[in-house]
Amino acid sequence: MTVESVRSAAHQAAELSTPPLAGGGVPGLGHGLKLVRDPLGFLSRLRDQGEVVRLKLGPKTVYAVTTPALTGELALSPDFKIDGPLWESLEGLLGKEGVATANGSRHRRQRRTIQPAFRLDAIPGYGPIMEEEAHALAERWRPGETIDCTAESFRVAVRIAARCLLRGDFMDERAERLSIALATVFRGMYRRMVVPAGPLYRLPLPANRKFDRALADLHLLVDEIVAERRASGQKPDDLLTALLEAKDENGEPIGEQEIHDQVVAILTPGSETVASTIMWLLQVLAEHPEQADRVREEVESVTEGRPVAFADVRKLSHTNNVVVEAMRLRPAVWILTRRAVTETALGGYRIPAGADIVYSPYAIQRDARSYGGHLEFDPDRWLPERAKDVPKYAMSPFSVGNRKCPSDHFSMAQLGLITAAVTSRWRLEQVSESNDTTRVGITLRPHRLLLRAVPR
Template structure:
């Protein structure tokens, strides 16, 4: 599919600043959040040197949409996806287009509308415990708090059996951050021998990954042995069958559960942390949020039924995810000689695109560096080009859990804002931390009672 029009030809450019041996990789590694958005000035499609290889950066909305709507030509692959396969295996987020439809069918029932209330109830319970644990004047590292919250919520949604699930949830909370950090190092330091050295970071990564594999294997074995319906994601995945009546193997189940962990922990945690920092810097938006949650909740914890009555809170979520999309950089690989934006792309080429860079395009989002939740009113959304915001990717590979993540984040922000105000600690400035996901890093905030 080519979404260009005849009177709007695309431009092919070359990324500036390439150096011998490394090409443009050093520019990307040093300052990706400024360098990648700047490439749209070089062309709609830009050639990028990554070492000896030539990759292609899709810079503009139209070209990214062309890329996303041709999943069989531009399949999952490239530097980002290849490194993610280290932990996610061949799950629904990383598998080939040829198997994606089958694998998605096993997970789809877990994300039906009738399941959302069940999962948001888990968020309601855990966010209630979190806000009860805070004390006025307490200083918290906001990303750590949100990560602990989303890890507990995601793990319980996966493993609800209280007899064996509690230990699994605790292990996920312990090990997943170490694995995720290890993937980041391997993504941006593509020198294999460095990751085989007998140093602490490599040892901790391997041990944590093994513990996660072990806990998932234990849970799968326990669920297969008792044969009971536990009303959770693992039960749904184990019960699934394809058109030929064949279910997933234990290895395939492991890959899907690791994919759900990666999507369910880091994306909402980073988005929540960003939202609270942005609110602390934007008093007008914070006042509107507080007015809404006070009117709807009156100090109580939000529930699934409250979601429809929290439109401004949901706008805050959408705008935080636009400004700081946790999945900030994505890759694809051309499976055959093809064209993109009308230019030839050889088979095997990596194609890069960045939700962060796209969301900073002023032709799509005027004053893109400003936090403006009102961008997400119904009228404003209708006026946007379709696919202008790709926080959860797009096309047939759009994230299965996008609606759930959005609802859970809305419930969490409303519940916290009903009781507490979070303030940035003086002397600490916000600098987005670029890892496997985009986050606020170790930003401290002070908890104030409302």
């Protein structure tokens, strides 16, 4: 791109109109309250107001993109980088030097460091651990027992991430601590993001203290994991070794802070997203016993009665469609943000340099304009002959472009395996104290999913 063409793009953008302001704002607060009270409903209705609309969060203007095509454009265009309200709050709390919040050459270098651990051909190496953990999850339960799905889902997600990527042993106590810390931190972070009232969060209130303690424990846990590996003197071929041995742009070893932030940046998205998705999968299996039966039949037809193995997962097409459909209706990552690095255009509207842009995979993946029976749980919509009608970018739960989740294959493999292992053994039923309504935080998950496990 020449300087002239950049100038002319900026000039063209300057001539475009400003997107419409979303309705329902409150003077002074803008749309912040709506985003706290009913974020999913609010974001889902924005498409009726335009393909790009303006929101007010206090004094700040934020742009929301509401069509699949524009979310693809946003994710793929070099005019936008990772930044904005979501990332600022993540950086302030989780660290500034990890891959999830870096940009430019540091980000490219960090992706190169972590990518080998997630490559398609690296995933079978994790197969035995994923199998062990998926079966251990299903075998822990007792007939008629009430299962606390939040704890169980976190436990298996953290154990798989830590054992596969960090080769962590003795993870039970840590998985428990990590799960508690992350649940508290992510809930608090969401509030801090949509109601940016800095001083309020420094008051010595019980909720703030709990949040600060959870955050401190998260960082302590990561320090423990790094220190333990260093003390062991071992260098297994894993992601932690890659991080500890990584060099910066000048060929120098990367600093301690970057190593720490990198482990945080892998562990936190790695456990919260997968755990939330497992909770929704368990909820779906309980709510749609006919789908659970189909999964079980498919697993049996492939395994002929032996325990399901990692290598079976790619043959389990219906099981995988159940996973994808659960992720469509309840995407763990339900909101994403970018910042414009230059004045630019989106959907024919002018986007000023420095503007924050948000979009919601939840709203996009439930849009009636993209999906017939948009609110129905219908795994067969992912059969090849029907899936071809789904508009481009209408189902991108791992995003696209240079920030695409590195862990798409890693995540899908474990989710398929867990679904198959649990369903082969158990029929699941919700108990009366269970609350499967959607709890909105940094990820979406059920408020408190409690299931009874009935042997097959």
